[in-house]
Amino acid sequence: MATNTNRPTSPHLQVYRLPLTGIISITHRMTGVMLSAGLIFFVYIVSSVAGGATSYAAMQDLMSVWLIRLMYWGFIYALFFHLCHGVRHLIWDAGKSFDNDTLDHYAKIELGCSLGLTLFTFIFV
Amino acid sequence: MDYRSPLARVRGLGSAKAGTSHWWMQRVTAVALIPLSFSLIIFLDLSLNAPYQETVAWLASPFNSVCIVAWILAVFYHAALGLQVVIEDYIAVEGVKIVAVWAVNLSFLLLALAALIAVFRTLLIG
Numbered sequence: 589m590a591t592n593t594n595r596p597t598s599p600h601l602q603v604y605r606l607p608l609t610g611i612i613s614i615t616h617r618m619t620g621v622m623l624s625a626g627l628i629f630f631v632y633i634v635s636s637v638a639g640g641a642t643s644y645a646a647m648q649d650l651m652s653v654w655l656i657r658l659m660y661w662g663f664i665y666a667l668f669f670h671l672c673h674g675v676r677h678l679i680w681d682a683g684k685s686f687d688n689d690t691l692d693h694y695a696k697i698e699l700g701c702s703l704g705l706t707l708f709t710f711i712f713v
Numbered sequence: 714m715d716y717r718s719p720l721a722r723v724r725g726l727g728s729a730k731a732g733t734s735h736w737w738m739q740r741v742t743a744v745a746l747i748p749l750s751f752s753l754i755i756f757l758d759l760s761l762n763a764p765y766q767e768t769v770a771w772l773a774s775p776f777n778s779v780c781i782v783a784w785i786l787a788v789f790y791h792a793a794l795g796l797q798v799v800i801e802d803y804i805a806v807e808g809v810k811i812v813a814v815w816a817v818n819l820s821f822l823l824l825a826l827a828a829l830i831a832v833f834r835t836l837l838i839g
Contacts (some may be wrong), residue, residue, distance in 0.1 A: 621799060625793040627821075630753075631828045633760050634781075637772060638834035641765045651761050660761070664754070671750060674743050681740060713758045 608695045619666040626663045661710070668705040672698035691693045735794060742791035749787060752780035772832065773839025782832055787824035793818050 606614070636647035650656060676694055681683050685694060756777070761769045771777055796817045804810040 617799060620792075620795045624796055624821075627788065627792060629825060630757075631824050631831070633757070634828050634831040634835075637760060637768055638831040638838070640838075642767070644760075644765045648761065660757075664757075667750060667754075671747060675747070676739065678743065683781075709754060709758075713754060 606689055607691075609691050612673055612695050612698070616670060616677075619670045623663065623666050626666075629663070661706070665702065665706045667703040668709075669698075670692060672702045672705075735797075739791065739794045742787045743793070745783065745787045749780055749784040752777065753784050753788075756770060756781060762766060768775045769835055769839045778832060782829065784831070785825055785828045789821045789828075793821040796821075 633647060633651070636643040651660065676685070676698055679694075685691070756768075756772065759771055763771075772781065795839065796815050800810060800813045804813055
Protein backbone atom coordinates (compact mmCIF):
# COMPACT_ATOMS: atom_id res chain seq x y z
CA MET A 589 0.00 0.00 0.00
CA ALA A 590 1.39 3.44 -0.95
CA THR A 591 1.93 5.65 2.11
CA ASN A 592 2.24 9.41 2.05
CA THR A 593 5.27 10.14 4.25
CA ASN A 594 4.95 13.88 3.86
CA ARG A 595 2.10 14.28 6.30
CA PRO A 596 2.25 16.76 9.20
CA THR A 597 3.49 15.19 12.43
CA SER A 598 2.57 15.96 16.01
CA PRO A 599 5.18 17.68 18.22
CA HIS A 600 8.01 15.31 19.09
CA LEU A 601 8.33 14.32 22.75
CA GLN A 602 11.80 15.88 22.97
CA VAL A 603 10.72 19.36 21.90
CA TYR A 604 7.39 19.34 23.70
CA ARG A 605 7.33 20.36 27.35
CA LEU A 606 5.08 17.86 29.08
CA PRO A 607 2.46 19.32 31.43
CA LEU A 608 2.55 18.10 35.05
CA THR A 609 -0.16 15.55 34.33
CA GLY A 610 1.96 14.19 31.45
CA ILE A 611 5.05 13.84 33.63
CA ILE A 612 3.02 12.07 36.29
CA SER A 613 1.46 9.83 33.65
CA ILE A 614 4.81 8.51 32.38
CA THR A 615 6.04 8.23 35.98
CA HIS A 616 2.97 6.07 36.71
CA ARG A 617 4.03 3.71 33.95
CA MET A 618 7.69 3.65 35.05
CA THR A 619 6.79 3.01 38.69
CA GLY A 620 4.47 0.22 37.50
CA VAL A 621 7.31 -1.51 35.67
CA MET A 622 9.72 -1.03 38.60
CA LEU A 623 7.18 -2.28 41.14
CA SER A 624 6.64 -5.37 38.96
CA ALA A 625 10.39 -6.01 39.06
CA GLY A 626 10.31 -5.45 42.83
CA LEU A 627 7.86 -8.35 43.15
CA ILE A 628 10.86 -10.66 42.70
CA PHE A 629 12.16 -9.27 46.00
CA PHE A 630 8.80 -9.98 47.63
CA VAL A 631 8.99 -13.62 46.50
CA TYR A 632 12.53 -13.79 47.93
CA ILE A 633 11.44 -12.30 51.28
CA VAL A 634 8.36 -14.49 51.74
CA SER A 635 10.30 -17.60 50.68
CA SER A 636 13.01 -16.91 53.24
CA VAL A 637 10.31 -16.58 55.93
CA ALA A 638 9.05 -20.01 54.88
CA GLY A 639 12.61 -21.38 54.78
CA GLY A 640 13.23 -21.11 58.53
CA ALA A 641 15.23 -18.99 60.97
CA THR A 642 18.57 -19.32 59.15
CA SER A 643 17.34 -18.19 55.74
CA TYR A 644 15.32 -15.46 57.48
CA ALA A 645 18.46 -14.11 59.18
CA ALA A 646 20.38 -14.17 55.87
CA MET A 647 17.53 -12.26 54.20
CA GLN A 648 17.50 -9.64 56.99
CA ASP A 649 21.28 -9.21 56.61
CA LEU A 650 20.97 -8.66 52.87
CA MET A 651 18.02 -6.30 53.23
CA SER A 652 19.91 -4.14 55.73
CA VAL A 653 22.69 -3.30 53.23
CA TRP A 654 22.24 0.47 52.82
CA LEU A 655 21.88 0.40 49.02
CA ILE A 656 19.19 -2.28 49.20
CA ARG A 657 17.49 -0.42 52.06
CA LEU A 658 17.44 2.68 49.84
CA MET A 659 15.89 0.62 47.02
CA TYR A 660 13.34 -0.68 49.52
CA TRP A 661 12.24 2.86 50.38
CA GLY A 662 12.19 3.69 46.67
CA PHE A 663 9.85 0.72 46.26
CA ILE A 664 7.59 2.00 49.07
CA TYR A 665 7.47 5.50 47.55
CA ALA A 666 6.79 4.07 44.07
CA LEU A 667 4.01 1.95 45.58
CA PHE A 668 2.29 4.96 47.15
CA PHE A 669 2.80 7.08 44.04
CA HIS A 670 1.32 4.35 41.84
CA LEU A 671 -1.56 3.91 44.32
CA CYS A 672 -2.36 7.65 44.46
CA HIS A 673 -2.23 8.13 40.70
CA GLY A 674 -4.16 4.87 40.29
CA VAL A 675 -6.96 6.37 42.38
CA ARG A 676 -7.01 9.34 40.02
CA HIS A 677 -7.26 6.98 37.06
CA LEU A 678 -10.34 5.49 38.73
CA ILE A 679 -11.78 9.02 39.10
CA TRP A 680 -11.07 9.63 35.41
CA ASP A 681 -12.69 6.28 34.57
CA ALA A 682 -15.82 7.57 36.31
CA GLY A 683 -15.78 10.41 33.76
CA LYS A 684 -14.84 13.11 36.26
CA SER A 685 -12.06 15.69 36.64
CA PHE A 686 -10.99 16.25 33.05
CA ASP A 687 -11.13 20.06 33.20
CA ASN A 688 -7.89 22.05 33.16
CA ASP A 689 -8.44 23.64 36.56
CA THR A 690 -8.58 20.43 38.55
CA LEU A 691 -5.85 18.57 36.60
CA ASP A 692 -2.88 20.43 38.11
CA HIS A 693 -4.59 20.73 41.46
CA TYR A 694 -5.18 16.96 41.73
CA ALA A 695 -1.65 16.28 40.47
CA LYS A 696 -0.21 18.28 43.37
CA ILE A 697 -2.54 16.56 45.83
CA GLU A 698 -1.42 13.10 44.73
CA LEU A 699 2.28 14.06 44.85
CA GLY A 700 1.74 15.38 48.37
CA CYS A 701 -0.21 12.28 49.43
CA SER A 702 2.36 9.83 48.12
CA LEU A 703 5.18 11.70 49.88
CA GLY A 704 3.09 11.98 53.06
CA LEU A 705 2.20 8.27 53.10
CA THR A 706 5.87 7.34 52.60
CA LEU A 707 6.94 9.60 55.47
CA PHE A 708 4.14 8.21 57.64
CA THR A 709 5.33 4.66 56.92
CA PHE A 710 8.95 5.64 57.61
CA ILE A 711 8.12 7.19 60.97
CA PHE A 712 5.23 5.15 62.37
CA VAL A 713 5.34 1.64 60.86
CA MET B 714 -22.13 -2.58 13.31
CA ASP B 715 -18.91 -4.00 11.95
CA TYR B 716 -16.99 -1.54 9.76
CA ARG B 717 -14.11 -3.89 9.00
CA SER B 718 -13.77 -5.39 5.57
CA PRO B 719 -13.89 -9.19 5.26
CA LEU B 720 -10.17 -9.10 4.35
CA ALA B 721 -9.29 -7.27 7.58
CA ARG B 722 -11.25 -9.82 9.59
CA VAL B 723 -9.51 -12.70 7.89
CA ARG B 724 -6.11 -11.16 8.60
CA GLY B 725 -7.06 -10.96 12.25
CA LEU B 726 -6.74 -7.19 12.45
CA GLY B 727 -8.84 -5.09 14.76
CA SER B 728 -10.48 -6.12 17.98
CA ALA B 729 -9.57 -9.48 19.44
CA LYS B 730 -12.74 -9.27 21.60
CA ALA B 731 -10.67 -9.43 24.80
CA GLY B 732 -9.72 -5.78 25.34
CA THR B 733 -12.65 -4.86 27.56
CA SER B 734 -12.08 -7.64 30.05
CA HIS B 735 -8.34 -6.80 30.13
CA TRP B 736 -9.14 -3.15 30.93
CA TRP B 737 -11.84 -4.14 33.40
CA MET B 738 -9.72 -6.64 35.35
CA GLN B 739 -6.94 -4.04 35.56
CA ARG B 740 -9.41 -1.80 37.44
CA VAL B 741 -10.90 -4.57 39.58
CA THR B 742 -7.45 -5.70 40.76
CA ALA B 743 -6.42 -2.05 41.29
CA VAL B 744 -9.34 -1.43 43.65
CA ALA B 745 -8.62 -4.66 45.53
CA LEU B 746 -4.96 -3.68 45.90
CA ILE B 747 -5.67 -0.33 47.60
CA PRO B 748 -6.59 -1.80 51.02
CA LEU B 749 -4.42 -4.92 50.61
CA SER B 750 -1.26 -2.82 50.11
CA PHE B 751 -1.35 -1.83 53.77
CA SER B 752 -1.16 -5.45 54.78
CA LEU B 753 1.86 -5.83 52.47
CA ILE B 754 3.62 -2.88 54.11
CA ILE B 755 3.14 -4.34 57.59
CA PHE B 756 4.48 -7.69 56.37
CA LEU B 757 7.53 -6.08 54.73
CA ASP B 758 8.25 -3.99 57.82
CA LEU B 759 8.09 -7.09 60.05
CA SER B 760 10.22 -9.15 57.66
CA LEU B 761 12.97 -6.56 57.52
CA ASN B 762 13.03 -5.63 61.21
CA ALA B 763 11.22 -8.09 63.50
CA PRO B 764 12.46 -11.32 65.12
CA TYR B 765 11.68 -14.51 63.20
CA GLN B 766 8.90 -15.82 65.48
CA GLU B 767 7.01 -12.52 65.34
CA THR B 768 6.94 -12.46 61.52
CA VAL B 769 5.88 -16.11 61.30
CA ALA B 770 3.14 -15.61 63.90
CA TRP B 771 1.85 -12.54 62.04
CA LEU B 772 1.79 -14.26 58.64
CA ALA B 773 0.27 -17.46 60.03
CA SER B 774 -2.71 -15.71 61.65
CA PRO B 775 -5.83 -16.39 59.55
CA PHE B 776 -6.75 -12.76 58.75
CA ASN B 777 -3.22 -11.78 57.73
CA SER B 778 -2.58 -14.88 55.62
CA VAL B 779 -5.88 -14.34 53.77
CA CYS B 780 -4.92 -10.70 53.11
CA ILE B 781 -1.43 -11.62 51.86
CA VAL B 782 -2.75 -14.45 49.65
CA ALA B 783 -5.37 -12.08 48.22
CA TRP B 784 -2.67 -9.45 47.68
CA ILE B 785 -0.48 -12.01 45.87
CA LEU B 786 -3.33 -13.08 43.54
CA ALA B 787 -4.30 -9.47 42.77
CA VAL B 788 -0.81 -8.01 42.42
CA PHE B 789 0.68 -10.60 40.06
CA TYR B 790 -2.42 -10.45 37.87
CA HIS B 791 -2.34 -6.64 37.93
CA ALA B 792 1.40 -6.56 37.10
CA ALA B 793 1.05 -9.01 34.19
CA LEU B 794 -1.88 -7.02 32.75
CA GLY B 795 0.05 -3.76 33.09
CA LEU B 796 3.31 -5.06 31.62
CA GLN B 797 1.36 -6.48 28.66
CA VAL B 798 0.13 -2.96 27.84
CA VAL B 799 3.68 -1.56 28.10
CA ILE B 800 5.04 -4.30 25.82
CA GLU B 801 2.28 -3.79 23.27
CA ASP B 802 2.98 -0.04 23.23
CA TYR B 803 6.73 -0.21 22.68
CA ILE B 804 7.41 -3.42 20.74
CA ALA B 805 6.26 -3.16 17.14
CA VAL B 806 7.58 -6.46 15.77
CA GLU B 807 4.66 -8.88 15.97
CA GLY B 808 6.62 -12.05 16.81
CA VAL B 809 8.79 -10.44 19.47
CA LYS B 810 5.71 -8.81 20.99
CA ILE B 811 3.82 -12.09 21.32
CA VAL B 812 6.79 -13.95 22.80
CA ALA B 813 7.43 -11.09 25.27
CA VAL B 814 3.81 -11.12 26.47
CA TRP B 815 3.93 -14.91 26.87
CA ALA B 816 7.21 -14.69 28.77
CA VAL B 817 5.80 -12.03 31.12
CA ASN B 818 2.59 -13.97 31.76
CA LEU B 819 4.39 -17.25 32.42
CA SER B 820 7.05 -15.61 34.64
CA PHE B 821 4.47 -13.83 36.76
CA LEU B 822 2.40 -17.00 37.06
CA LEU B 823 5.51 -18.82 38.33
CA LEU B 824 6.39 -16.00 40.75
CA ALA B 825 2.81 -15.97 42.08
CA LEU B 826 2.91 -19.74 42.63
CA ALA B 827 6.27 -19.46 44.42
CA ALA B 828 4.89 -16.74 46.70
CA LEU B 829 1.71 -18.73 47.46
CA ILE B 830 3.67 -21.88 48.25
CA ALA B 831 5.90 -19.86 50.59
CA VAL B 832 2.86 -18.53 52.48
CA PHE B 833 1.41 -22.06 52.79
CA ARG B 834 4.76 -23.39 54.05
CA THR B 835 4.78 -20.63 56.67
CA LEU B 836 1.29 -21.72 57.79
CA LEU B 837 2.73 -25.17 58.52
CA ILE B 838 5.46 -23.64 60.73
CA GLY B 839 3.30 -21.11 62.56
